[in-house]
Amino acid sequence: MVFLNGQYDQGDWWQSFALAAVTLGLLFIFLTKGRSEGKDGKQYPPYAPAGLWETALSVSGSQAPSFMIQMARELNCSVFRMRLPIFGTPMVVAVGEPLLTKAVLTDSGSIKPAVIYKAFHNVTKGPNIFSETNLVLWKHARRGVSPAFSTQHVQRMNSICAQQTERWIKERLVPAIENETAFDIAQAMRDLTVSVLCEAAFEYDPTEEDMRTFLFETETAMREFSFKQSANPMRQWFAWVLPEVRRARLATDRMQAFGFKVMNHYRSLKHHETEDTVIGRIMNNDKYKNDAARAADILTLLVAGHDTTGYSLAWILLNLAQHPHEQTILREELQTMPKEERAQCQAVRNVIQEGMRISPVAAVSSVREIAKDIVSPSDPTIILPKGSIVFLPQILACRNPDVFDAPDEFLPSRWNNPSELQRTAVIPFILGSRNCVGQRLAIAEIHSVIARLCTDFEFFVEDEGTSEYFLTYKPVGALLKARRVQK
Numbered sequence: 001m002v003f004l005n006g007q008y009d010q011g012d013w014w015q016s017f018a019l020a021a022v023t024l025g026l027l028f029i030f031l032t033k034g035r036s037e038g039k040d041g042k043q044y045p046p047y048a049p050a051g052l053w054e055t056a057l058s059v060s061g062s063q064a065p066s067f068m069i070q071m072a073r074e075l076n077c078s079v080f081r082m083r084l085p086i087f088g089t090p091m092v093v094a095v096g097e098p099l100l101t102k103a104v105l106t107d108s109g110s111i112k113p114a115v116i117y118k119a120f121h122n123v124t125k126g127p128n129i130f131s132e133t134n135l136v137l138w139k140h141a142r143r144g145v146s147p148a149f150s151t152q153h154v155q156r157m158n159s160i161c162a163q164q165t166e167r168w169i170k171e172r173l174v175p176a177i178e179n180e181t182a183f184d185i186a187q188a189m190r191d192l193t194v195s196v197l198c199e200a201a202f203e204y205d206p207t208e209e210d211m212r213t214f215l216f217e218t219e220t221a222m223r224e225f226s227f228k229q230s231a232n233p234m235r236q237w238f239a240w241v242l243p244e245v246r247r248a249r250l251a252t253d254r255m256q257a258f259g260f261k262v263m264n265h266y267r268s269l270k271h272h273e274t275e276d277t278v279i280g281r282i283m284n285n286d287k288y289k290n291d292a293a294r295a296a297d298i299l300t301l302l303v304a305g306h307d308t309t310g311y312s313l314a315w316i317l318l319n320l321a322q323h324p325h326e327q328t329i330l331r332e333e334l335q336t337m338p339k340e341e342r343a344q345c346q347a348v349r350n351v352i353q354e355g356m357r358i359s360p361v362a363a364v365s366s367v368r369e370i371a372k373d374i375v376s377p378s379d380p381t382i383i384l385p386k387g388s389i390v391f392l393p394q395i396l397a398c399r400n401p402d403v404f405d406a407p408d409e410f411l412p413s414r415w416n417n418p419s420e421l422q423r424t425a426v427i428p429f430i431l432g433s434r435n436c437v438g439q440r441l442a443i444a445e446i447h448s449v450i451a452r453l454c455t456d457f458e459f460f461v462e463d464e465g466t467s468e469y470f471l472t473y474k475p476v477g478a479l480l481k482a483r484r485v486q487k
């Protein structure tokens, strides 16, 4: 999830955004006028061939991933400066070179910049584990919840995943096969993931209404606070004339009410198999100020976990449906394996790694502010100055032609023998202290679902649909049909 991004529409906000962008742009040009083009005999990265207006709209638009790729390919360089109206920083840079990405993420001084992340506080009605920039407060939440995602809990998560997948097959997939109807793969995998996440992390079985409310209200709140208000903060003062702002505030109330419902349900349970679940660790963590602070983290984990995992699954299945030959290779290997080993077999690993490479859901995340000058390990003539805001769009490293042959093709076999650089380039959960806390749950679900579905079912494309970037990179309107494989 990333907060500067969202769909650009022609709503009521654009005039004020345009005015703010032009004013800030002029100020930016004034402030950076005369800045030297390097330091200590080293060069700053080149500018992307796009002006401030185009860059601001593109980076915050639904086609942000393709904009990033286009800039890198026009420059023939995967590290470039962007003209964006972010002040108080020597420069705003996009980095798609794997070793420099690693250097930025693993430097202990790199932090999440408040100017980018704080907008998410509005969605959860207070600070939360994802966007908290006060490191002391963040550590309480992170250390509290991390053990619930440790390897020893993966087995429990795996069995929940397996049960939920069987339920989805019986209730959704089999009827679609029998009626020969197509289904939206992104919605299907997102819904399955909400169920897995609610049960594995929160011991909660959501009703259909819970699910629709959570998904709808999250989208409404995120579009306003994480996108529109981060592009135009003035909107917050005009709630009385902007119905969208008032509706978004109502959405956050409803999200918070859902967080309380999950907590009340947990308290009402007489028996917990273990206290070491995510919800158990949040409820028993007395470092939280109150239940509203607990609800903020419950919602954050749900928001951060459901679309990333669901849409990763959707992209992998869509890519397989588009490449029937790859699907056959995968199925043939799966069918030779004992059931309990299927999720870990090489063919499953290959398609997952390749699916997450070619379509990384966190395509335009993450952003870091660096605490010291960082020289590029792959090109020591390039330097990023201390204080820079560094965008680390995964799509750039994953589709970097200097790292991958045929970078835009889905070729799972490239992972039979990858180079060290290729491994470093594909880091869907990123690196460093602010890496993804839920990655083990996500990996367990993705492996288990792909192995189960691809052993017994074949998928076909009915409609390829399009893609959109709003918080995550996702397929939109992609319809698949399925058939049970004859054994």
Ligand code: HEM
Pocket: 001, 002, 129, 130, 131, 142, 197, 201, 300, 301, 302, 304, 305, 306, 308, 309, 312, 361, 362, 365, 366, 367, 428, 429, 430, 433, 434, 435, 436, 437, 438, 439, 441, 442
């Ligand atoms: C395929 C699935 C997933 C992907 C690709 C993914 C990716 C990421 C990435 C790239 C970040 C860093 C974001 C940034 O720096 O701006 C992140 C952070 C985070 N993710 Fe995930 N994620 C996934 C699943 C999950 C799940 C299942 C959960 C929880 C149940 C989760 C919870 C979080 C949280 C709380 C953070 C913030 C961690 C911190 O700042 O300490 N994610 N994730």
